[in-house]
Amino acid sequence: MSAAEVRLALAQMALRFDNVEGAERWFESVLSDNDLRALAEAGLGRVAGYRGDIQAANARFESAIRLMAWDFTIWMDYAQYWAQRVANSYDPKERVRHASRLIDALENALTISEATPELNSLMGFAYLAKGNDPHEAIDYLEAAAAEAPHDQASRLLLANCYLRLGQREQAATQLLAAVALEPGSADLHNNLANVLMAREDYPAAEELLIRAVGASERVMGEDSLDVAVGLNNLASLYSRRDRQDRAEPLLELFGAGFGEAAGDHGLLVDGTVRRGDHLVEQAEAIAHAAIRTFGQ
DSSP states (O other): OOHHHHHHHHHHHHHHTTOHHHHHHHHHHHTTOTTTHHHHHHHHHHHHHHTTOHHHHHHHHHHHHHHOTTOHHHHHHHHHHHHHHHHTOOSHHHHHHHHHHHHHHHHHHHTTSOOOHHHHHHHHHHHHHHTSOHHHHHHHHHHHHHHOTTOHHHHHHHHHHHHHTTOHHHHHHHHHHHHHHOTTOHHHHHHHHHHHHHTTOHHHHHHHHHHHHHHHHHHHOTTSHHHHHHHHHHHHHHHHTTOHHHHHHHHHHHHHHHHHHHHHTTBOTTSOBSSTTOHHHHHHHHHHHHGGGSOO
8 A cells, every 4th residue: 555545544534533624634645646636636525515615625526526537436425525415404495406416426426336335325315305205215225224234324214214104113113223223322212212102102202211311411411402302302201191290390300401492492391392393303303413424
């Protein structure tokens, strides 16, 4: 391995661990190598994308593609860039445009090599983001999950698809698989609990919500907003079951410690959840979060 190849590998490793400044330095040090310049340009495109410098990111990727349009890695880097833009798009029309660009990048990658689990996950994510028939996304995501059983992102996106179709049993199955992959995740426990509450499987939902609060306390601290969300969800469950004797103490604790912050995050201190308890919006949250779990 040449010195330039080592620097490129270090840059890619730095980007994988969100060391954007380190990645930028290593990628820039590779630009002088004619054989690797295209990969370095693509890497710098990812760096610019992370920083929100869209003009610079586009220029870097255009340069990379002009230099080496036949390289699968470059097209996948370009796809990751558009996937990040999809995840950060809150305007529906903008999201559809970005999803279309993501699909274009992935289709170019497919002209060079066969589909990988990452490519199938991203393709499913793109079709889901376009808001069309979720069945379009399911085919890709099922292929990704079958080839990479430990890919949490595909499981979360599949759960999203099934929720949109109203197939809560299938959504719960995928969320259970995701929880098994990351048993300490409070977010996953909360998402699965919401599905179980919609199925009126309250005992199982209660157990998951208690675990979610415990996980949040261990990781974020007992005064964190994540703990507040868990307490609010648990109180909501007890309110649904007419167990005000259990709901009210949680709401008092929640209101005393998190009342002001709760309003900013769509929570109400009355045993209900204004936004977080809506299944479709839970699905949207899963989709936006899942992109962070893809390989860099």
